[in-house]
Amino acid sequence: MATPELGGIGKSVQRKEDARFIRGKGNYVDDVQLPGMLFLDLARSPYPHAKILAIRKEKTLATPGVLAVITGKDLEAAKLSWMPTLMSDTQMVLPTDTVMFHGQEVAGVVATDRYAAADGVAALEVDYEPLPAVIDPFKALAPGAPVIRTDKKDKKDNHIWHWEVGDKAATESALQGSDVVVREKLYIPRIHVSSIETCGCVAQVDAMGKLTVWMTTQAPHAIRTVFALVSGLPEQKIRIISPDIGGGFGGKVPVYPGYVIAVVAALTTGHPVKWVEDRTGNLISDSFARDYHIEAEIGASKDGHVTALRVKTLADHGYTDAAANPSKFPAGLFHIITGSYPFKAAFVEVDAAYTNKPPGGIAYRCSFRVTEAAFAIERLMDNLARQLHLDPAEFRLKNFIPPEAFPFPSVLGWTYDSGNYAGALRKAMEIIHYADLRKEQAEKRKRGELMGIGISSFTEIVGAGPSKTFDILGIKMFDSAEIRIHPTGKVLARFGTKSQGQAHETTYAQILAEELGIPVDYISVEEGDTDTAPYGLGTYASRSTPTAGAAAAIACRKIREKAAKIAAHLLEVSPDDIEWKDYKFQVKGVPGKSKTMADVAFAAYTNHPQGMEAGLEAVDYYDPPNMTFPFGSYIAVVDVDKETGQVHTRRFVAVDDCGTIINPMIVDGQIHGGLTMGFAPAMLEEIPYDADGNNRASSFLEYLLPTAVETPKWETAKTTTPSPHHPLGAKGVGESATVGAPAAFVNAVLDALEPYGISNIDIPLTPYKVWQAIHAKDPK
Amino acid sequence: MAVDAVVAKSTLPVNSSKTIHVTVNGVARASTVDARTLLVSYLREHLTLTGTHIGCDTGHCGACTVLVDGKAVKSCMMLAVQTDGCEVRTVEGLEMAGKLHPVQEGFTKEHGLQCGYCTPGMMMTSVALLAKNPNPTEDEIRRGISGNLCRCTGYVNIVKAVQYAAKQMAAAPPGGP
Numbered sequence: 001m002a003t004p005e006l007g008g009i010g011k012s013v014q015r016k017e018d019a020r021f022i023r024g025k026g027n028y029v030d031d032v033q034l035p036g037m038l039f040l041d042l043a044r045s046p047y048p049h050a051k052i053l054a055i056r057k058e059k060t061l062a063t064p065g066v067l068a069v070i071t072g073k074d075l076e077a078a079k080l081s082w083m084p085t086l087m088s089d090t091q092m093v094l095p096t097d098t099v100m101f102h103g104q105e106v107a108g109v110v111a112t113d114r115y116a117a118a119d120g121v122a123a124l125e126v127d128y129e130p131l132p133a134v135i136d137p138f139k140a141l142a143p144g145a146p147v148i149r150t151d152k153k154d155k156k157d158n159h160i161w162h163w164e165v166g167d168k169a170a171t172e173s174a175l176q177g178s179d180v181v182v183r184e185k186l187y188i189p190r191i192h193v194s195s196i197e198t199c200g201c202v203a204q205v206d207a208m209g210k211l212t213v214w215m216t217t218q219a220p221h222a223i224r225t226v227f228a229l230v231s232g233l234p235e236q237k238i239r240i241i242s243p244d245i246g247g248g249f250g251g252k253v254p255v256y257p258g259y260v261i262a263v264v265a266a267l268t269t270g271h272p273v274k275w276v277e278d279r280t281g282n283l284i285s286d287s288f289a290r291d292y293h294i295e296a297e298i299g300a301s302k303d304g305h306v307t308a309l310r311v312k313t314l315a316d317h318g319y320t321d322a323a324a325n326p327s328k329f330p331a332g333l334f335h336i337i338t339g340s341y342p343f344k345a346a347f348v349e350v351d352a353a354y355t356n357k358p359p360g361g362i363a364y365r366c367s368f369r370v371t372e373a374a375f376a377i378e379r380l381m382d383n384l385a386r387q388l389h390l391d392p393a394e395f396r397l398k399n400f401i402p403p404e405a406f407p408f409p410s411v412l413g414w415t416y417d418s419g420n421y422a423g424a425l426r427k428a429m430e431i432i433h434y435a436d437l438r439k440e441q442a443e444k445r446k447r448g449e450l451m452g453i454g455i456s457s458f459t460e461i462v463g464a465g466p467s468k469t470f471d472i473l474g475i476k477m478f479d480s481a482e483i484r485i486h487p488t489g490k491v492l493a494r495f496g497t498k499s500q501g502q503a504h505e506t507t508y509a510q511i512l513a514e515e516l517g518i519p520v521d522y523i524s525v526e527e528g529d530t531d532t533a534p535y536g537l538g539t540y541a542s543r544s545t546p547t548a549g550a551a552a553a554i555a556c557r558k559i560r561e562k563a564a565k566i567a568a569h570l571l572e573v574s575p576d577d578i579e580w581k582d583y584k585f586q587v588k589g590v591p592g593k594s595k596t597m598a599d600v601a602f603a604a605y606t607n608h609p610q611g612m613e614a615g616l617e618a619v620d621y622y623d624p625p626n627m628t629f630p631f632g633s634y635i636a637v638v639d640v641d642k643e644t645g646q647v648h649t650r651r652f653v654a655v656d657d658c659g660t661i662i663n664p665m666i667v668d669g670q671i672h673g674g675l676t677m678g679f680a681p682a683m684l685e686e687i688p689y690d691a692d693g694n695n696r697a698s699s700f701l702e703y704l705l706p707t708a709v710e711t712p713k714w715e716t717a718k719t720t721t722p723s724p725h726h727p728l729g730a731k732g733v734g735e736s737a738t739v740g741a742p743a744a745f746v747n748a749v750l751d752a753l754e755p756y757g758i759s760n761i762d763i764p765l766t767p768y769k770v771w772q773a774i775h776a777k778d779p780k
Numbered sequence: 781m782a783v784d785a786v787v788a789k790s791t792l793p794v795n796s797s798k799t800i801h802v803t804v805n806g807v808a809r810a811s812t813v814d815a816r817t818l819l820v821s822y823l824r825e826h827l828t829l830t831g832t833h834i835g836c837d838t839g840h841c842g843a844c845t846v847l848v849d850g851k852a853v854k855s856c857m858m859l860a861v862q863t864d865g866c867e868v869r870t871v872e873g874l875e876m877a878g879k880l881h882p883v884q885e886g887f888t889k890e891h892g893l894q895c896g897y898c899t900p901g902m903m904m905t906s907v908a909l910l911a912k913n914p915n916p917t918e919d920e921i922r923r924g925i926s927g928n929l930c931r932c933t934g935y936v937n938i939v940k941a942v943q944y945a946a947k948q949m950a951a952a953p954p955g956g957p
Binding site: 031249 | 829833
């Protein structure tokens with residue numbers, strides 16, 4: 001049989017995981033069916049804030065198929081009614097006396113199947129006494145506002161924390177000394193990741209007392225540790241299996257009440273218990289992203305050089321701070337907000353407030369607040385260009401951090417690893433024919449037609465992260481790879497991360513192929529089973545390639561070190577005479593005298609040198625020395641219908657630079673998806689609450705995910721500036737486009753509306769909002 | 781609202797069951813199901829054909845799309861009893877005699893899927909679309925799949941996958957119902 005192609009780094013290898021997905025043979029949590037399995041459904045609060053006067057279980061327990069009702073009082077007895085959040089705040093599993101938001105879980109109903117469980121939920125009688133709800137975070141912080149977290153001793157207000165970074169005085173003086181300063185209030189509303197698979201689990205306890213949970217989680221190992229700490233079960237008796245995951249985007253990092261109730265139900269009934277939330281439950285109670293009220297100002301000299309940046313932000317966290325940030329960064333990496341520009345002074349402060357809403361502050365294909373930061377700086381840069389009567393491209397090119405300035409220390413404390421920002425923007429301008437578009441726009445403006453061009457030149461920060469600063473609940477944010485080469489030269493590799501569609505089985509195999517000279521077809525990659533995979537912090541924040549990808553390369557190099565000695569033994573030369581060249585161990589200067597990794601692997605089990613350990617395997621836990629800083633420049637071209645406010649995206653060119661690319665096809669796919677999740681919040685998606693605290697987007701009828709019809713036809717291109725500190729030069733790419741795209745859309749629309757002098761419209765730019773903005777200026 | 785939706789479910793008759801005769805992926809089945817059993821529950825839980833996925837329960841996302849007598853339907857919006865006497869085709873019925881359907885081939889060759897969750901529904905819609913319109917334009921494809929939501933791909937490569945399948949099928953039409 002011919003040896004298959006190597007399929008190393010840089011090749012668009014077909015995805016290994018597709019073989020099961022296109023046949024309908026994926027194994028998602030809801031596909032897990034166990035003998036005797038019961039189903040858990042959840043009753044939810046119709047009030048945003050209320051006292052629970054009574055929960056009457058009788059009618060539910062009399063419902064055919066219903067076996068149990070679990071309430072907060074039941075959990076309280078086992079000290080499980082509250083659990084910690086990832087930010088060391090506390091969150092209810094089930095309420096004992098007060099509900100905190102519309103849609104909150106109030107009781108669990110366990111039944112023989114999901115229909116019976118829903119019947120039981122419908123039959124449950126709960127008496128509530130409504131309490132005043134605090135919905136607006138500004139009002140939440142006003143004196144005299146009702147205190148939401150009365151469970152916390154001595155808590156007298158709704159303020160969670162204040163965080164600041166930078167030099168306040170220097171920034172104040174630099175802004176005062178600037179010739180031009182622009183200020184803007186930008187609200188980035190609540191949005192929801194809405195992976196097409198909702199959240200769920202199957203919990204099973206075996207006769208030996210071992211708990212196995214098949215769970216929609218992006219971070220199975222961390223979840224196991226959290227479960228052990230909260231439940232008191234010994235950690236070796238907990239096994240978390242994250243099977244195929246139908247999209248994560250950050251929404252599957254937190255621990256939701258349903259998981260815990262399912263575990264309690266399995267422990268108490270002795271049966272396996274499945275919980276799978278429906279879409280409404282998913283939309284009204286799973287953690288939310290964004291909800292940042294930003295006030296930003298930046299200054300420049302009159303010759304167009306940026307000077308200083310000041311930002312004050314109010315973060316609406318709902319009733320608990322359940323953000324998934326590294327613990328030392330309550331506002332995530334928001335201080336990447338100086339973006340692609342060499343500001344000399346900056347000051348950023350963020351305050352967080354409790355409101356009667358579900359937990360907020362998790363990811364939407366970008367956690368850690370990088371999207372909020374990139375959006376603010378790229379929006380303000382356009383407003384500043386307009387004030388200076390400079391073209392926004394020219395203004396950016398004038399200000400970019402130049403390639404020779406890297407590694408670049410940002411004024412707020414980051415060290416950017418590498419970049420060529422002007423290169424990416426110039427490439428995007430060439431592809432889209434920027435100069436021609438500006439000419440066309442000028443002609444259209446004369447005719448009163450609204451055409452806009454919007455730029456976003458963002459800097460991302462991913463790959464969390466260096467252990468000296470990055471941890472979640474104290475667990476350092478390394479990640480891991482464990483590689484075994486079998487005697488016949490085939491490979492099994494396991495990782496601490498967990499793919500949710502990113503194709504780790506393929507990408508990691510390509511890294512191994514490149515480093516070991518073994519074809520991708522001979523390499524199997526496994527993740528997501530805590531009983532077998534090495535410990536890692538999981539997949540989110542574009543961290544898999546920067547951390548576990550690096551671990552893979554280093555583990556391979558450890559293997560190569562040992563393998564070189566075996567090769568020397570086989571070739572009867574000194575190890576010093578062996579070099580790794582053309583994917584083989586060769587005797588230096590003697591072409592043709594060589595051994596492949598497969599030859600060496602066989603010898604490692606059959607003919608290894610005396611005194612050497614048998615076998616050929618390695619493990620690496622990779623602690624990155626720095627974050628990686630992917631970047632890109634996006635240009636959107638839109639036409640706006642004056643009469644309806646409808647925005648049509650004519651073209652969208654995305655030039656990304658994520659360092660070394662492992663699989664160009666997969667990277668392009670990540671960018672297409674990321675752009676769509678940048679387009680969505682810019683133009684369509686919002687989870688609004690009315691003044692009474694009712695969630696007004698509880699199905700896909702109100703929460704508008706883009707379909708193929710609205711989604712622009714993405715055009716992508718690349719530049720490649722490797723990371724100097726990553727062993728492969730890779731930077732990570734999953735979230736770049738979601739971070740970069742929203743500002744390009746808004747800048748394009750506001751550019752189209754320039755004749756009206758509109759400096760901001762808050763996203764999403766629905767036709768009605770755009771129409772309102774136009775007609776406020778031109779009411780005819 | 782959540783609470784209303786749950787109440788609506790409970791007003792369905794619980795105990796009336798019916799025996800139905802359905803041909804699923806070419807296999808004749810006689811099954812006794814509750815009147816309120818959704819087609820998607822019947823396929824997934826009674827027949828363990830778990831390739832058909834549930835994404836929204838409200839007919840918006842299309843993850844549960846199957847073919848009933850050749851027509852693409854959202855199986856969370858149809859009762860199993862309504863398929864009595866019908867032919868149902870699911871993702872598991874696309875591959876014939878070890879040969880992938882051109883739509884399956886297109887989705888993998890053109891990287892038209894990532895997490896794979898919307899993929900079976902998206903492919904079934906594409907099969908129905910191509911049966912009706914063997915040579916669709918890009919805009920016709922985009923409209924044709926607009927009842928199916930994908931959160932991962934941005935649709936660019938799904939369009940290419942359908943175009944790939946159209947080309948293959950023009951050269952050699954696939955078999956099957």
